[in-house]
Amino acid sequence: MARLTSAVLVGALTRRVHQQGGSAMVLARGDATAGAILVLALERGANPRFFERGVGPDGQPALIATGPRTLADDGEVTAYWQRRRSQDGDLWVVELDVAAAERFAAETICAG
Incomplete structure (x- = not known):
């Protein structure tokens, strides 16, 4: 089965969030085909949390919590994703501000 590209997954995620009245912003564009x-x-x-697609305990794609458990301010949030981006130029960074953001992300990027 062919896997959807990262660009398609990010586009679908941002559209779904906007349709629910939330805010979705691409902070950094990564590799269109296979970027994390x-x-x-x-x-x-408020309450910033980081997640990324990974492999769950059942071997299936899952949304995995990543990054610092607590982030004191916007500067720490930005520093974290910029540090990750400097290590992986193919990385997409997407900010979601919507109720159940984790669920939206899991349903969209882990299903593709």
Whole structure:
């Protein structure tokens, strides 16, 4: 089975979030075909958390929590994703601010 490209997955994710009245922004574009996708999930502009597609315990694609457990301010949030991006120029970084951001990301980027 062919896997959807990273660009298609990011496009689908941002459209779904916008349709639900949320905010979705691509902070950094990665490789269109196979770039990893780092999701910055927010709740009304607060409580930042990072997730990315990985392999779950059942061997299937899953959304995995990554990054620091607590982030004191916007500067730490930005520093984290920029550091990751400097190590992987193919990495997509997408910010989502919508209720159930983690669910939206899991349903979209782990299904593709």
